[in-house]
Amino acid sequence: MVSNICQNCGGLMEWTGDRRKMRCPFCMTEFLVEERETDAFDKANVIDPLLFRSEWDINKLREKRNGKDFITEFMIGVNEVCTAEKEKEILFKILSKSDNGDMATETIRPELFRTATQRAASVLEPGETPLVYQNSGIFSKGKEGSVITDRRTITFDTKEVKFELHKDIRSLQLDNSGDIPSIRVNEQFAVRFSMIGTGYKGTGAAAALICLYAFAQDPDLKQIRLV
């Protein structure tokens, strides 16, 4: 395990928003986690075992149709990108190359984005920023789908709005039971976010983004289970 004792003053170090860095709250010394000797793992094929507990061999996703881009982008996000802020930019870049008419951001299909975020608005807090929306089906047109914000993942239909706060995330399902990779957040699998037409990189990047927000927003979170 990582030593979380500050080598400068002996204080207990804390995770920063960047998963590669710990910081001592007493003397502000920063410690690069990448320098850990025990941290050597195959980043292209193994998700950081300190941060994730895989309950199955998620590399099996690579053998599935559409699964390779999905899992590869997720691994790059959590193993190498490491911050939610950078992962967000990567997700937006992927989405900007997508021709998926059921997906929207503030700048891509802004009309759809506005309709959808109005539906989700009842659970948003002041200052919370909706980032991306995905229709649940081709006829949804902003009435049924999911929104990822900088604080939570929301799913709604015409009747109800459900959400999981990213700081409360303990498990993530990387689902490829069909041919369309999707993610489900937490045990209840209450919310689902699936992105078609992006080469499935978008779904992987969205999964990584949610995990990076979870670690940044709950400093006590040690591990996320991948189920």
Ligand SMILES: [Zn+2]
């Ligand atoms: Zn210190």
